[in-house]
Amino acid sequence: MTVHADIARFTVQLVPHGGEVAWAARVFLLLGDDGRIRQDYHLTVKPLAVQ
Numbered sequence: 106m107t108v109h110a111d112i113a114r115f116t117v118q119l120v121p122h123g124g125e126v127a128w129a130a131r132v133f134l135l136l137g138d139d140g141r142i143r144q145d146y147h148l149t150v151k152p153l154a155v156q
Contacts, residue, residue: 111136116150128153 119128129151
């Protein structure tokens with residue numbers, strides 16, 4: 106996780122047991138003065154395969 110001022114950024118991944126990454130997204134959190142999440146943004150960096 107990376108934090109700068111009022112923004113936190115991290116990556117989430119969906120991985121089936123024993124498999125490769127099936128989906129991944131970069132998450133950005135905009136934090137309020139009280140440290141609570143005010144807004145969140147999810148940017149897909151590896152979409153799920155269409156079957």
